[in-house]
Amino acid sequence: MKILIIEDDPLHRVYLRDAITEALPECDLVIEADNGLAGEKLAREHTATHIVMDLQMSTRTGIEAARTIWRERPETAILFWSNYSDEAYVRGVSRIVPEGAAYGYVLKTASEGRLKLALRGIFIEGQCVIDREVRGLQQKSLGQRGGFTDSEYEVLVDIALGLTDRAIARRRNLSLRSVQNRLQQLYEKLDIYRATSPEADTATYNLRARAVSVALLRKLLNVSALEQAEVELGDWMTRR
Amino acid sequence: MKILIIEDDPLHRVYLRDAITEALPECDLVIEADNGLAGEKLAREHTATHIVMDLQMSTRTGIEAARTIWRERPETAILFWSNYSDEAYVRGVSRIVPEGAAYGYVLKTASEGRLKLALRGIFIEGQCVIDREVRGLQQKSLGQRGGFTDSEYEVLVDIALGLTDRAIARRRNLSLRSVQNRLQQLYEKLDIYRATSPEADTATYNLRARAVSVALLRKLLNVSALEQAEVELGDWMTRR
DNA sequence: CAATGAAGTGCGGGAAACCGCAATATGTGG
DNA sequence: CCACATATTGCGGTTTCCCGCACTTCATTG
Structure with missing residues (x-):
């Protein structure tokens, strides 16, 4: 049995390797990559079917690497071992996991056990x-209560990229008003109103900017999700 | 000689401890804290004058901890040992270092040597x-060329928080127009114009939202700087 | 099939953002 | 003191955002 580690922090890499050899005596070979791109390459060469990887790496995000790996071999088992439980990551992972694949999501703060x-x-x-901490998010993001629908998440990303209502309408094939409707729902759920308390003589918040702000603060969005979205936007812009 | 480590990742903590005992035989005591708040407390109790700390910790940012520590004992020597060289961090550090204090900024990717x-x-x-990588930023952020003045950085943070022009004007004691001027300079420097290529029939970007976006992507801003700014904003709002 | 509800669309209007222009500080060096 | 650069402010106007209201789809359900 062969296991591939994709993780850019060398300290965490040796910690992982130790944990693996102790927990899995049936494992007789551990290979390591220190970024997503090298990880994809190694996975292909070794036809690795057991992978542990970090999200958040420089050359290629864990999400991106996992997507290409799963596209080539959907039965690959992947354990995501990450520092954060941001909704953006959880949503990103659960968006790409193939039907029936074995995978996991455990935080680096978890015990060795x-x-x-x-x-x-x-x-x-x-x-x-x-992990339970992650599980909570997953429930919320897919279920209704307080969670976001995909379309709401889409417009959230779009305004975070800085697009105008019109541009979003073009991109998503909607009318201007529909985009604005979705934005209003988003503002509602993010609780952007309730903003300032005392004299409401003039608004203190620009709604769309504030929405991005609280989304970042509440970890519904994070910068690497933004980077991802930025390149997708670039693709779309050149394609038309 | 006594050295205090403030770092939340246990692996990095033992790595640091080892490096310290090897590099500094004159050091006879190493104390450790796993978050900024505990670090402040330990620094006070031990009157520590030699500290190595991470930025980016949960309970209290390295920047915040360093600020209170330096306020109490400005001659303390602090080495910041961080994963990132975001401009937001570099700017944050160089903003709080006292006159003549010894300090350092080295990346975790640096060699043990x-x-x-x-x-x-x-x-x-x-x-x-x-570190050289960091040094580059520092030059740029303080010098002119392509760098940002403090006032530009201020409005950048303010729009990232979601404030309206009017609210910024009130907060910074400026006229509405002045705020807008600063914003225009900001847009200029961030190169927000040059935006879309072919048919410029309608704008694709909302300037202020786009500015926040590229600032995040270029690491001029990061989420923990945002969090910091958010509590400062909260203070200001209640105070008036 | 009628009823209910959720999502999309168009219209209209008030508020904010964006910005050119011009007048007034503020300040720095000769 | 004047000259010059830089920053601030006010005015006016266009564009975009934000949103209430009304109408249309479309799918689900009894």
Whole structure:
């Protein structure tokens, strides 16, 4: 059994390697890559089917690497081992996981025991192992209560990129008014109103800018999701 | 000689401890804190004058911790050991360093040799040791060329928080028009114009939203700087 | 099939953002 | 003191944002 580690912090890499050899004696080979791109390459060369990776790497995000790897071999088991439980990451992962693939999401703050348990669960038992902290987000983001629909998330990203209502309408094939409707729902759910307390003589917040701000502060968005969206936007702009 | 480590990642903590004991045999005591708040407390109790800390911690940012520590004892030598060289961090640090204090800024990607050299330079020789990658930013941010003045940076933060022009004017004691002028300079420097290529029939970007976006993408702003600014804004709002 | 509800669209208007122009500080060096 | 650059302010006007209101789809359900 062969396991591929994709992780850019060398300290975390040796920690992972140790945890793996202890938790999985049936593993006889551990390969390592220190960025997403190299990870994709190694996965292809070794036809790796068991991978542990960080999200948030320089040359290629974990999400991106996982997507191309899963596109080539959807049965690959991947454990995401990440510092953060931002909604943007969780949403990004659950958006790309193929039907029936075994995967996991555990935080780096988890104990060594939890990590080892997840390793066995995913790679031996073929289960999905998701940390409780992350699980909470996942529920919320897919279910209704307080969560966001995909279309709301879309406009959130679009205004975060700085697009005008009109540009969003063009991009998403909607009327201007529909875009504005979605924005209003978004403002509603983000609770942008309730803004300032005392004399409401003049508004203190620009709604769209404020929405981006609170989305960032509440970890609904993060910068690497933004980077991703930026290149997608670039594609779209040149394509037309 | 006593050294205080403030760092939330346990792996990095032991790595640091090892590097310190190897590079500084004259050091006979190493104390550790795993967040900024605990770090402040330990610094006070031990009257620590030699500190190595991470920026980017949960309970209290490195910047915040350093500020209170330096306020109490400005001659403290602090080495910032960070993952990122975002302009927001560099600007934050150089904003709070007291006159004549020894400090350093080295990236976690630096070799162990560089780290040890910095440790000796700062704690023994009383020098300032700043990594080249960081140095570049520092030049740019303080000097003119392409850099931002403090007032431009201020409005950048304000629009990132979602404030309206009027609200910014009130907060900074300026006229509405002055705020708008600063914004235009900001847009100029961020190169927001040059935006879309072919048919400029309608604008594709909302300037203020786009400005925040590119500032984030170019690491002129980051989320923890935003969080910081958000609480300052909260203070200001209640105070009036 | 009628009823209910959710999402999209058009119209209209008030508020904010964006910006050119010009007058007035403020300040720095000769 | 004057000359010059820089920053601030006011005015006016266009564009975009924000949103209430009314109408249309379209799907779900009893």
